[in-house]
Amino acid sequence: MDFLRPATLQQALEAKAERPAAVPIAGGTDVMVEINFDTRRPDALLDLNQVAELAEIGSDGGLLRVGACVSYARIIGELGRELPGLALASRTVGSPQIRNRGTVGGNLGAASPAGDAHPVLLACDALVEAASVRGTRLIPAAGFYQGPKRSVLAPDELITAFRIGPAMGPQQFAKIGTRNAMVIAVCSFALSLWPQGRPAGTGGTIGTGIGSAGPVPLRATDAEEFLAAELASAGLWESGVALPSTVTHTFGELVAGAARPIDDVRGTAAYRRHALSVLARRTLGWTWDSYRKGARQCA
Amino acid sequence: MRVSMRVNGRRVTAEDVWEGESLLFVLRERLGLPGSKNACEQGECGSCTVYLDDSPVCACLVAAGQAGGRDVVTVEGLAGAAGLDAVQQAFMDAGAVQCGFCTPGLIVQAHYLLRETVDAGGPVPDDGEIREVLAGNLCRCTGYEKILDAVRLAAARKAAAAAAAAGQAEPGQAEVGR
């Protein structure tokens, strides 16, 4: 095994081009488990910790650009205001020790359907920035995942950052597990409200993301469209009144319907669908309450 | 490969390190520092918690090469010339140690909690905060109650010491803000 330790992004990309089988390692929270358990002995490890560019937080146009090696702890500490949904999801990742090392870039690289960042990236129309010596491309999160632990990333590409619109309305993330901490999600759900519409991506007013309930992280498109239409047609954004319970209920059903869960150790498919409908209703309640409060304060 | 780093304040070099090796393995098997424990190899139990630069991490999930040139502090490095660290002393006094296998990782993580709170001039952490920060350190013996006692005790002692020091500077202000 070789241990490659590029100091710059250019060196990292060259190394990846030369050794496409090299496994990138940042926080190590996935890769090292596989090596420790001897389920994987890669030809080379490509350590990204020395590449300063990958640990930067900046902005590009109206979007935030968050380096692939920014830890969950930094997202919680530095981006809680701009990215409340992602910060909430980051808080549920593993333990404090894991959050100090683990990164969204690693979550994307592993592409596990249980990764905690995915639902929020979907709900916020994040763009995954992938780079190689051939150039850089932006991949919408919804098109990034291909299957359990598979993504559209080319062998010579590295995830360098993700770009994401700062919140313009309430966001929530909820996750069900059997313990209070250190839990892989039985299922999870992210919801974002964009009262004026998103600055990029779909431009819609509602964003959703489902985790651990399908071969890939999923969006509940029907639920998004239903809710957006209901809010618009009834003038609810303007009136800021409580949501009719039928709306909340249908939204929950549509989210559950979008899931493609299986039975496994952590829960049955039926349970996951049910739990998702609960999480969807609950997060909608929380976000809408918070929107109404915000609207009242503005008024 | 060769890996050089600073461990507990001393520059050390490990030779013939396998590239897939963890920092934990280097500490335990090559540097004679088995205080950090190997109990799950997957970052679930926290028994191997060490400081990497200033952050507590699971040493089993840090590739040895990633620690090159960096600063590592293990449980062996917490006691100073003046004696045990306040957290170590409190763990003994409160009866927070049983089999002792989770203890080193817990002590490093609790040390970090107090460094970020009381030591930084903040309030003593409440129980919810303690449980949350220590949630990644599994213990199979104690049921965690005495561990909470120990962290509360260490925090109170540190706060009292800080207050006493402040009191010397400004008499009568000892308990303000607590």
Add this chain to the structure above:
Amino acid sequence: MTAMTGTVAAAGTVGASRTRMEGRAKVTGAARYAGEIPFADLAHGWLVASTIARGRVRSVESAPVLAMPGVLAVLHHQNAPRLEEFAGMLGPDPTIQILQNDRVPHVGWPVALVVAETSEQAREAADALVIRYDQEPHDIAFSAQHPGMYTPDDSPLLVTETGKGDIEAGLAASAVVVDEEYTTPEEHHNAMEPHAAMARWDSGRLEVVDSNQGPFAVAQDLAKMFSLDLASVRVRSEHVGGAFGSKGLTRPPVVLAVMAAIVTDRPVRVVLTRRQMFSVVGYRSPTAQRVRLGADTDGRLRAFDHQAASLTSTIHEFVESSAGIGRVMYDADAHHTSHRVVRLDVPTPSWMRAPGEAPGSFALESAIDELAHKCGMDPIALRARNEPAVGPVSGLPFSSRNVLGCFEEGARRFGWADRDPRPGAAREGRWLLGTGTAAATYPARVAPSTAAVTAEADGTFTVRITAVDLGTGARTALTQIAADALEVELDRIQVKIADSDFGQAMIAGGSMGTRSWALAITAAATELRAQLALPGDIPSDGITARSDTAEAIGALARQERHSFGAQFAEVAVDVTTGEVRVRRMLGIFAAGRVVNPLTARSQLIGGMTWGLSMALHEEAIRDQASGAHVNADLAGYHFASNADVPVIEVDWVDDPDTHDPTGIKGLGEIGIVGAAAAIANAVWHATGVRHRDLPIRPDRVLLAGSRGC
């Protein structure tokens, strides 16, 4: 220098809180566990475990692996040293007759050991080692209805069946009947320290460092297995990182280390991975228990029937004694308890914290709660009504029995009197709230031990006993006991433990260690004081008195001697997601004389936390197709983390046992007994839905909710 005992008016230290003797070593990282002691020229062994659940090893392709860097040997059934089949503490133990034949009885069975210069080389080679099998169909599906269920013979550990009166007639005559099945899953000890052992030859002696609960018993086993004189085997276990029964017997790592030391003539260390621990160090069998209770409307039991089923392996019979608890707790004119077991293609189960009583109390104390509800009675009042005067099965008197004192004190502190008995009545936001209670009991047994106490010329005393401190605080408790027995200050006592050279002693297990060892130390101390009372100086090598308690224990009156307790829990249940959170727990125990309140309290809280984990989290799951676990690591097998544990309060009531010279009953197991039932009963109280299958997972709460409500 002359005798010094009793000259200082030492306050009794037994009963006073003392911090741990080895605390400093543990908080500084200086304490060395079995896998951490350096030896010159140390080699490393890596266990290779079978990947099939049943069949034979056809071939072990060693040649390519022997050519790998650093590899010294590959041991397997064709070349490993032959082991004597012998009867150990509990008779023959086929689980350590490893690498002796080609038979594979379960996934994870040791089929080879790779020995190499470094553990990394050994691991890499072990992973590369190709083993070919002749696979046979396996059966791992446990249920009470399995056609292979049989009634095992009585053993020294378990009377299989007890009975009096006519159960069917008793049930027929009862106004109120509970007849339900309860199940508990496969559970694993998961002590934080993985099993480790080092063996080497030192001037013709076999020297072993091993993580176990009884170094003398392990030394005896090794001597017999390898045809050595007991005097030429030394086993030490200075620090053990938790055990809970998993290190109670000689286990494969130490046997493999000795084999490898014989073959390579080098010191060899073998350390298990967490995953390997799931297959070769025992576990708690899943259980299926039918409890039938018949009572009058006033709650008085007429019929009591507890039938417990568990599994064992095809190579060794271990029976989880779940139905034993009713032989102590409740009487009825018709009273029946029985055990059945089925042999499956799985690893051999073993003792795990409160073997029998832990799963048994879940079933029984849930059923008692169901009965109380059906009778319209408070569950504590129902228990009080059925309090037996003598042992329900034995007819022997209790040495002491203060279970009602525990309930009384517990109810007062918990605020039980304010409880609305109706289920589903309390709500707080999305959470339904409930409280539950259960009784606890565990036998207070004792076993022969030897000890030596030396009066040193410098005025100090040295105690030598092959006790082990698994984290229980034994080292500290025994120092207190010795100080009181010698009537000197604590700092003049040095207690040396965990070295088989100190002679026979009871293992640290079954809540028997402290009582058994205390008896031996006290006897030796008494003898020493008699010697010191004679005129004369202490020679430079000191004066030593020895004890052997076999005779004294044989002379103890036959009695029902047990610890008791009352468990209380409050839970919050979100029936829309199925999440259950425990809000507080309280345990009040009558557990004899408490030697060190500081360490005792923590041990009891630890036991109750095990009950919480048992109720909500723990469950090892096997894939029927392969016979292997699907969650054999700490990411998949959950026990409570700090954030899951609520405030847990523990205390004890007076429980003087004047029939025993030490008055000690032991605290290792009692904390877990009844705790899971108290939580399950609280979940029922919160939701109105009864959970008879552990763990109470979110999906079970949800599905039960949609069925029940």
